Amino acid sequence: MPLPQISIEFKSTAISAIQRGSRGVVALILVDPTVGGFYRMTSVADIPTNVSAANKKQIELAFVGGVNPPQSVVAFFLPSTVYDAETDTHDFTIALNYLEGVKFDYLAVPDITENDTIDSWVKSQRQNGKKIKAVLPNVDADHEGIINFTTDSIVVGDTTYTTAEFCSRIAGLLAGTPLQVSATFQVLPDVDDVPKVTKADLDDRIDNGEFVIYNDGEKVKVARAVNSLQTTTADKGEDWKKIKIVDILDLVYTDIRKTAEDSYIGKYANSYDNKVLLISAINGYLKLLEADGVLDANQNVVGINIVKQEAYLKSIGVDTTGMNEQDIKEANTKDKVFLEGTIKPLDAIEDINLDFLI
Secondary structure, eight states, X not given: OOTTHHHHHHHHHHHHHHHHHHSXXXXXXXXXXXXXXXXXXXXXXXXXXXXXXXXXXXXXXXXXXXXSOOSEEEEEEEOGGGEETTTTEEOOHHHHHHHTTSOOSEEEOTTOOTTOOHHHHHHXXXXXXXXXXXXXXXXXXXXXXEEEEOOOOEEETTXXXXXXXXXXXXXXXXXXXXXTSOSTTOBOTTOOBOOOOOHHHHHHHXXXXXXXXXXXXXXXXXXXXXXXXXXXXXXSOGGGXXXXXXXXXXXXXXXXXXXXXXXXXXTSOOOHHHHHHHHHHHHHHHHHHHHTTSBOTTOOEXXXXXXXXXXXXXXXXXXXXXXXXXXXXHSOOTTXXXXXXXXXXXXXXXXXXXXXXX
């Protein structure tokens, strides 16, 4: 009796989701005169010995992390010849093509210039189902997959970093932030100072989709963990501006898609019973995420999409006039499965309103 196996796979995926959500993977594209190709590192001890001092520092910045360090840092090293001084651009094609086949969560490119178009690549990858994000300097992308980091002149000890040079640190911070919490107000203890900014300016920059770190008079911390999305729609409302919410939605999408592809598609007949099996397995996965404080309790459920299923039946010549809802659910849909659901990611406490009565 092999059918319950898919439920086991989804439960294992849910448990893994929490672990991955607590310690993600950072990808870096680095221009280096002596090192080439792809490297995977699980700690600073794995950094190639002949890497340039600047790139070593970038990898170390990524490994600082947030609440936790990232699970790993992957890096693709390109030769200095990829830079064209006349156009002030880099040819990142080889690295980007390679990274299409690498699993990671956050990308940073310290050598990026304002003429490079990493943001368009990230958008296309997300459109194709690879739910990655990138931390980029001063890129007004208006997109949930791009974190627009805009703080400059970041003082760490004797070093002052530019906005672009510090994106690796922010990528590591976000990758190391558990799904149950937000990076909002997370302290960066390694940072000594950043340019002073007023509250009004902070509010404006956050509203503009900027990720900012600031000095509150005692320590440097994240203002609010937002991505660059500004234009909301019926499909993408205000919640999509929150990095935490997008991280959860991306994780659920990726897990369900991958587990279904690996353990279900092509392996079972497309009967109603097997559709119910898939639905039950997905709902079990969502329940485990609820139990771990990632999703809001009793707000997440998947079922057959009656509207789309009936429309498909009509398109293949089935007369649905005399069919009730259960008949439509049980009807033969050849190789198609139409599902719908609701999902409610659990946000973090960020705004507290306290009224005292005297």
